[in-house]
Amino acid sequence: MSLAKSPWIIHVNVNSCNGCDIEVVACLTPLYDAERFGVLNIGTPKQADIMVVTGSVNYKSVNVLKNIYNQIPDPKVVLAVGACASTGGIFHDCYNVIGGVDQVIPVDAYVPGCCPRPEAILDGVVAALSILEEKKKGNIKGKEVKLKGNEVPSNA
């Protein structure tokens, strides 16, 4: 139960229009107060349990997304918030958009909406909690997501 009582989140905005982001932040504010569930918006991935991703992935943010994912200690859960993060949303066929977050890293739960209400995001967090517990029990590790060669700029 310990995991489910203290989910620390890291909020990763990859390519979002801010609509989802401000709602994620709104979850933490007094009206919704996610800290009731022990949620803290912790700044560093090293201490996070739940990765809350907003926005679709583009070619520049894909490295960031993978690095952050790799730096979260197991067990970890990825929550995709909003239409963009889930499926690419309205931007799914933009030239610089790779697609939903699940194209790049494994996603455990999705929150629909553009943008989702804070209540919906709280629902997502609650859903993530049980997944977190399961992962702990089953000792399920997130696999290291490799940076593919072509995503590292050639002039590195």
Next chain:
Amino acid sequence: MGMLNLVLANVSRKPATRLYPFEVRAPFKEFKGRIVFNPDNCILCGLCQKKCPPDAITVTKADKTWELNVFRCIMCTECVNGCPKDCISISNERAKTGAKEFIKIVVPKVDTPKAAPSK
């Protein structure tokens, strides 16, 4: 000392927190929660698909299916306003969180669409 007053006032009041999910505030009736499709009148004309900005709707005439990718829909209500048969409506219930959801509905009776239906 402005802040001191504010925080002390906060302590003296009940917390402003809405205790969701333990107490659920009824959604406003104006809220655009989710798309509801009523297949009864649908003529598979595909107008909704054409109007939908994120391409969330797929109408397949051959299979007689109407399909909605709930997790791509942005609740813009273009389809609601665009459907000639008023098959699509919007509800103030939110779509469910969790696994990705596709609504795929086989349209029962299809009148071959006549010419552009007039309102």
Next chain:
Amino acid sequence: MNNILLAVLVLIGAPIIGCLASGVDRKITARLQGRVGPPLLQPYYDVKKLLSKDNMVVNASQNFYAVVYLVFIILSLLMLVFEQDFLMIIFVYTVASVALIVGGMSTGSPYARVGSSREIMAILSYEPVLILYALAIYLLTGTFKLSALLDKSSPLLMYTPLIFIAMIVVLNIKLKKSPFDYSTSHHGHQELVKGMTTEYSGPGFATIEIAHFYEYVFLTGLIFLFWASNPIIGVLIGIIAYLLVIVIDNITARVYWQWMLKLSWSVLLIISIVNIAFLYVSGAQLA
């Protein structure tokens, strides 16, 4: 035998009290912000969770410093409880602080290093005040040993009101509460991410959190000494000081370490020295 019992009691009791104190802090903070806040035992859940997580490190030694931090905090607390030499307690406590700083530096992360160098500056601002506090105790009791202070019947606070004020600020600095949360803040919303603790995760971070629990008790213990003659009032003063710090945390913005250094070396030091000077001149002794 009794001593061992007491030591065990401290070892077990202090983190429980510290954990509750930290929980109370979060609860009260939430209420001050008009929220419901987490459950009282939230810090305990946090630590339990951290212990069950993957131990991610960036180098082999970083967690060692966390352990040193922990054991030296415990040692300084034990020395406080066993009424040892106060000056010595401060030095032992310095070991703990330096261990945490070196731990942050050792991770090599730019954020941790900037955080650590700010924390070093914090030492510069609070340590003189702490030692002046020790000096005041010496002047009033004729020894640095706390046992003498605890034998006295009149409270220290009567003679050291200015040092008391300075110590509240020190408490504020040491608890890393706003306005002095520039080296690491409990919520990672700052330019340094999580400052010194940026690269700590799982059990390593749990060690630091547990050490914080002990530190809470230790620091309020220092405040307790101001009215050690009557333990009830002493505890009360400790609690009041703690609450005061929480309130200050909620009504101030974070300031620069430069500002803190200035504040400490101009205001805090001066008032402490004035207090000390008064003690010298009056030759007062604690009854």
Next chain:
Amino acid sequence: MIENTVMLLILVPLLFSLLFVALPKSLYKILAWAFFIIGVVLSVTLVLDCLPTGGAGAFDVSESSFPMLENIVLVLEVLVILFILAVSAKYKNWPTLGLGIISAALFAYTYANVPGAEGASFNIDQFSQVMILIVNIVGTAIILFATGYMDIYEEHRHLHRQKTFYFTMSFFLAAMNGLVMVDTLGWLFLFWEITTLCSFVLISYNMDQEGINNGFRALALNLVGGITFSIAIILLSTKFNISTLSGVGTDAAAAAVALPVALLCIAGFAKSAQMPFQSWLLGAMVAPTPVSALLHSSTMVNAGVYLIVKLVPAYANTSLGTAIAVYGSFTFVMCSALALSQRNAKRVLAYSTIANLGLIIASAGIGTPLAVAAAIMLILFHAISKALLFLCTGEIEHTIGSRDIEDMSGLIKKAPLLTTLAALGMVSMLLPPFGVLLTKWVSMEAASSNPVVIVFLILGSALTTVYYAKWLGTILSSSMDKNAVPHKKPETYFPLSFLGLAIVVTSIFVFSIYHYFIEPQVNILLKAVPTISGQAGQFTTEIGAFAYAAIFVVLALAILIYLATKSMFKPRMTSYYMCGENNLERDRLMFRNGLCSYEKSSVSNIYLQNTFGESKLTTLGYAISIILIVIALAGGVL
């Protein structure tokens, strides 16, 4: 027995200095090892020799050999002065020449007017034994280190002066040995001047303009000290008929000899590079690191505080004593503040040295038994720690090619043993349970009766924590840019490890050391002993207790806990948090910048140049320290 050992202690280093000149470079390593072993044996022998006589030994040079020795001394003194005049004329350094001429005049005056003594005495009390141990063990260890160091040093600078180097170093040890054993002021003065001279030769070792300038600065400032020294000798012998150091405190009322004592103290200040004289020690840092370690941390500067502590009976509990205490603590806080703004490791160490010597002087000035005990212990512990730190800095410099603290970031990855030793040295300077902090604690407790001194000590000790913690954190950090090539030579690592071990051992046996050496010495000086007990691993004074054993235990516990839990929580390596823009292939501290290329992140420490910079504080320091000295002098005259 004692006589022989004493003579050997002076003659053996002289012999070695000649051997270094005579024998080829290839044999230096063997010589240095031999020197080290003989140094250890001789100094321990001296201590053992003193055992039967209740810990202290003294003897007078017998009638027959005295005139010959006295003549040698005279000739040597003339030679020293001539040498000074010659070099300052050669390099056209007029201030030094002027000071040299004054010295010569004073010498002539002394020769003519001061009645010659009938004998000379050696007084080997416990303090002298401590100093002998430092000089002969730490000193020879440093020379041993030098054999692994100087080759590279000379190679980089295209120098071939190693013969001069080892000759002077060994010669210096001889002089130092004499200095700490002899009781007759005239002879003491000779040794005093020889150390000055040696330091000039060694500082200007590089023979470049900077080295020579700094050498002359050292010479000039120490000559000032020498001049006050000889005036004091003249005053003492003509007015009070005192010719021995031990006589100064006991043979006449303290108040009467205040002026000469103050003058002697000024000589001590100059030698210990206290505040208005501090520039020579900083300038001396251009010399090779073994020189810094030997002369300017563990031995030569100790000559100054040695003299001052020996004079304690002459000013304890007088206003002069208070003035000295304030002055010393002022230097302590000022130099600690100055060290804060330095990023050159050797300068940090230099300031730290001056600061610690200030602390010793302050303790001596306080003059209570406890304080004097602290002063002597601090000399011991400081010498070991500082020697280790200097040598480590030297080796670090050869490993990474820089003495900038910022460049040392991540050293632990490249040279773990070296870094651990350096870290041990730093920790021993600022944290319990090590000796330096113990003595700092003792002096703080002792100083708590003097408001000004204690406030200075408090501020200074906070500043000390800061500049060492900064450096400590930097070397233990885990990222490194520099190319690091550690030299794995026994003559490099043996002295370092030996000194490291010495720190730990002396800190563990601190009470025994106190009991055997310090307590009797304080008794000799003040006719009183501090009430200190050493039960239960505590160093208990009348006003407090220093629980060093508990800390050692807890430290060991920490290591155990860490190792035990390591298997429980298996660590997994990851990359740094670089806001998500890591470069995992090339360097873990790299990140992608706006131009889509990778760049390395780096962090430098805070140096507070604008508050504590040399340009801001030095003038202030000069002003206040000179005022304090004038006050001390005035107090002495009145």
Next chain:
Amino acid sequence: MTTVIPFGPQHPVLPEPVSLKLEIDNDVVVGVLPSLGYVHRGLEKFIDTKDYNQTMYICERICGICSGIHGITYSRAVEKLFDVEIPERAQYLRVINSELCRIHSHLLWLGLFADGFGFESLFYECWKYREDVLDLLERFTGNRVIHSMSKVGGASRDLTKEQIDQILKTLDDLEPKVKNIEKVFVNNYTVKKRLVGLGVMSKQLAYEAGTAGPTLRGSGNAVDVRNTADWDIYRDLGFKTATEKEGDCYGRTKVRIDEIYESIKLVRNAISKLPDGEIATRVKGFPTGEAIMRAEQPRGEVVYYVKGNGTKNLERLKVRTPTFANIPSLLLMLPGVKLADVPIVVLTIDPCISCTER
């Protein structure tokens, strides 16, 4: 050796992914290199596949905060191409929507800004008040953040009597609350310590650096697109441009707080003058020609350029967003501030990266 630190893209004080490479010497920033592109989607290309009606929804998602105003401005630009006059009621509805947007956006910013200088409780206080406005917007438009209230030809939603009462009542409650937090921002000692004299831009500099919105007005330039001839309604509503002379973070904060009051007044006036009638006209045909339309968003002036070629898709859509105009000023303001001030200075332009990069 200077300190080089990456600041972003994934950084807890930055609400959005943008990265600054900071070069710091002695705790003072000496060099900045912004790195953009983490939110670049390529929306100006979208017009190839979406028709001009659908493009409205995309424009709203240029940015989720001033999204309403994006939609409105886009609609007005296309209406200009068509040269249609939309019903007056729709105009007023748009103003009400815009100003409510502004109130919520400024409250949001005040909160994030407070968080930027480590004042968590003030942050929460601001966001608590903001929720009241969001409730209004939700009831008005059906969504909290992305409103889709406007469409080419008018408005897609009308206000009912009941909603109007609700708006007036909430605004009456809101005003004293804003006064409360204003006191903190303006008077709190620690806040002033952090803000006064930080990131100063002179009147001339701010103007020449091409800044927009409160960033420009905080330096004493009374430039506000709501005052221009483009949109007369604002003139009819009697509106005062808020400016401050200081040109520092403190001044910009005060400008934004003043604008909240101004917006509250505007909404009230608009409601009192709200005419009856249709809310939309039908727009027929395909757009041709080119038009530039400007509007004042919370963060400053937005410029829409549209070019139609007689097909259902536009030929070119170009949006110059306010943050795009304000980012260069960071290059001027950041050098010379302390590291601890970087988040404050960055936030003081109210950065909206998603609209910068589109």
Next chain:
Amino acid sequence: MPDNVIQNITEIKSMPEVLKAVEGMKGDGYRYVTMICLKANEGHELIYVFEKDDKLKHLRYFVKPGEKPKSVSGIYLCALLIENEYQDLFGLTFEGLAIDYKGHLYLTPNSPKTPLA
């Protein structure tokens, strides 16, 4: 339906003249608003937008295929972002940029090249 055109627009024929005109704008106290780039006749059309006293003023310049326009970021620093943006999106090359992102303002080496060209 009338063809809408932007008012207040001046055609400029050569790059040096553009720089001169922009300089003149700055001298007259105009604020640099933005620059609009369009594809036109194989080349590109640049519309510089300025503002003063709430009035817009425009300069139009046609960039011939292959021509490298000069950056005005030396005159108005704030022009550097938009010019860099067009380097990314249209593949133009501006000479004399205050900070040249070399086509990596938004795009990385692996994202689509010059999407709007």
